[in-house]
Amino acid sequence: MKLYDLPGPPSPRRIRIFLAEKGVEVETVPVNIREGEHMQEAFASKNKRRTIPALELDNGTVLTESDAILRYLEEKFPEPPLFGTDPEERAVVNNWLHIIDVDGFCAVADALRNSISRFENRALTGSRDIAQIPELAERGAKRIDYFFEDLEEQLNGQTYVAGDSYTVADICALVVVDFAGMAKKDIPDNCPNIKRWHEEVSARPSAQA
Amino acid sequence: MKLYDLPGPPSPRRIRIFLAEKGVEVETVPVNIREGEHMQEAFASKNKRRTIPALELDNGTVLTESDAILRYLEEKFPEPPLFGTDPEERAVVNNWLHIIDVDGFCAVADALRNSISRFENRALTGSRDIAQIPELAERGAKRIDYFFEDLEEQLNGQTYVAGDSYTVADICALVVVDFAGMAKKDIPDNCPNIKRWHEEVSARPSAQA
Numbered sequence: 001m002k003l004y005d006l007p008g009p010p011s012p013r014r015i016r017i018f019l020a021e022k023g024v025e026v027e028t029v030p031v032n033i034r035e036g037e038h039m040q041e042a043f044a045s046k047n048k049r050r051t052i053p054a055l056e057l058d059n060g061t062v063l064t065e066s067d068a069i070l071r072y073l074e075e076k077f078p079e080p081p082l083f084g085t086d087p088e089e090r091a092v093v094n095n096w097l098h099i100i101d102v103d104g105f106c107a108v109a110d111a112l113r114n115s116i117s118r119f120e121n122r123a124l125t126g127s128r129d130i131a132q133i134p135e136l137a138e139r140g141a142k143r144i145d146y147f148f149e150d151l152e153e154q155l156n157g158q159t160y161v162a163g164d165s166y167t168v169a170d171i172c173a174l175v176v177v178d179f180a181g182m183a184k185k186d187i188p189d190n191c192p193n194i195k196r197w198h199e200e201v202s203a204r205p206s207a208q209a
Numbered sequence: 210m211k212l213y214d215l216p217g218p219p220s221p222r223r224i225r226i227f228l229a230e231k232g233v234e235v236e237t238v239p240v241n242i243r244e245g246e247h248m249q250e251a252f253a254s255k256n257k258r259r260t261i262p263a264l265e266l267d268n269g270t271v272l273t274e275s276d277a278i279l280r281y282l283e284e285k286f287p288e289p290p291l292f293g294t295d296p297e298e299r300a301v302v303n304n305w306l307h308i309i310d311v312d313g314f315c316a317v318a319d320a321l322r323n324s325i326s327r328f329e330n331r332a333l334t335g336s337r338d339i340a341q342i343p344e345l346a347e348r349g350a351k352r353i354d355y356f357f358e359d360l361e362e363q364l365n366g367q368t369y370v371a372g373d374s375y376t377v378a379d380i381c382a383l384v385v386v387d388f389a390g391m392a393k394k395d396i397p398d399n400c401p402n403i404k405r406w407h408e409e410v411s412a413r414p415s416a417q418a
Contacts, residue, residue: 059297068303075296087284088268094277106315128355135342146337 001076003028003069004043004054010105010179011066012053013209017171018070020206022077044127051125067097070168082168093162096154096169100161104147104176110140111183144185147176148194155193159200166201174201212237212278213252213263219314219388220275221262222418226380227279229415231286248336259336276306279377291377302371305363305378309370313356313385319349320392353394356385357403364402368409375410383410 003026005012019026031037031052038050046062047054055063055072063069074083084090113119114137123130151173154161161169177187177198187194201207212235214221228235240246240261247259255271256263264272264281272278283292293299322328323346332339360382363370370378386396386407396403410416 057297057300061297061301063300063304065304065307067307068300071303072296072300075299087281088266088270090284091266091272091277091281092270094280095272095274098274098276102315106311124352130348130352133342133344133348136345139339139342143333143339 001026001058002056004031004047004052004056005029006031006033006052009033009052010108010175010182011051013178014066014171014175015053015055015069015073016209017175017206018073018082018168020209021080021082021166021171021204022073024073024077039127048127049125050127067101074168082166082171084162084165084167089163089165093167093169096162097172099150100169100172100176103143103150104173105179107140107143107147108176108179108183108185110136111144111185112137112140112179114140141183141185144180144183145188147180148185148188148191151177152191152193155197160197166204170197170201171206174198174207210235210267211265213240213256213261213265214238215240215242215261218242218261219317219384219391220260222387223275223380223384224262224264224278224282225418226384226415227282227291227377229418230289230291230375230380230413231282233282233286253336257336258334260334276310283377291375291380293371293374293376298372298374302376302378305371306381308359309378309381309385312352312359313382314388316349316352316356317385317388317392317394319345320353320394321346321349321388323349350392350394353389353392354397356389357394357397357400360386361400361402364406369406375413379406379410380415383407383416 003015005028031043033052037043038052044050046056047064049064051064053066053069055069063072084093113123114132114134119132121129121131123132158164160166161173177194187198212224214237240252242261246252247261253259255265256273258273260273262275262278264278272281293302322332323341323343328341330338330340332341367373369375370382386403396407
């Protein structure tokens with residue numbers, strides 16, 4: 001398999017941290033989206049969504065969604081398990097993954113991509129032009145506050161997002177919290193649980209991936 | 210387990226179709242969101258997100274995200290498999306589930322919830338007031354068009370969304386396409402593949418669930 005990747009943006013970082021936790025190296029192809037390489041034929045013919053990360057499987061299938069890439073890697077490299085170890089644990093991980101994606105990741109993306117000039121007409125990732133909506137940037141910023149509130153409550157009395165074990169939910173939440181920092185939304189002072197958790201998961205070697 | 214459910218809205222319909230395909234019945238608790246029952250203590254104490262569907266597990270955990278509910282049910286009731294039968298098939302199903310969720314479901318929700326008076330200040334599901342953004346309704350409507358374009362291409366030359374087998378991706382796509390109808394976005398005339406597929410999946414008994 002081949003991973004189309006670039007350091008910097010939040011989505012591919014999820015995959016790199018995940019692979020680092022597994023202790024696995026995968027062939028990587030850099031795609032410099034800042035120089036528009038994702039819009040050029042070489043990459044666009046592989047991934048018509050023109051997003052990174054993308055994972056090309058040995059059978060030629062190209063996965064374009066981080067969620068699907070993470071689940072595939074979990075199947076191929078099951079140790080250590082990062083999606084939980086029984087159906088009930090996996091259920092909690094999956095529930096939080098969706099919350100982190102919709103309430104966290106999408107909120108930060110709304111806040112950033114609808115406000116910064118370099119995303120003009122690129123308010124959503126993908127191949128189509130999408131105009132910015134300034135009100136949506138404001139709503140995104142407000143929703144980041146809500147996400148922090150909910151995450152703070154979830155981390156009250158437990159070490160990690162989905163319970164007492166480190167899972168892919170911690171990886172995705174870490175990436176969202178750091179992504180929120182790019183939108184000038186740091187962890188609020190009234191969120192000691194998030195601060196404690198963020199310090200711990202950021203200290204793992206995988207966080208540098 | 211107990212399923213908190215209501216006929217009508219799109220999200221719980223995904224769960225009911227899925228269960229019907231499995232031939233499984235689950236204890237169901239109706240929650241009449243139109244009469245505000247989801248905001249009352251009896252339900253809100255179970256699900257502070259106040260969304261339906263919700264699945265209460267036997268250990269007391271309450272799953273609030275359809276994606277997590279579907280994956281849990283797949284584990285508990287593996288036959289017939291609806292998430293694919295090997296890692297590569299599952300990867301394609303998972304990739305499409307995320308595309309259907311973000312490009313399809315969220316687009317229709319944006320179009321509807323930011324335009325209809327009964328969703329005033331309820332532009333997103335959940336426990337918080339979120340003001341409508343009329344421009345976002347327009348963007349949602351445009352994104353539904355894009356979703357139809359992509360789904361039409363995906364269904365070209367194959368029977369179902371993720372290949373030659375009926376999967377949960379068909380269930381979620383069916384629910385989104387019918388949800389788009391509520392936003393007055395019917396399947397466009399230049400989408401014969403979607404029309405053929407929609408007729409086929411709608412004819413399955415599960416579609417009435």
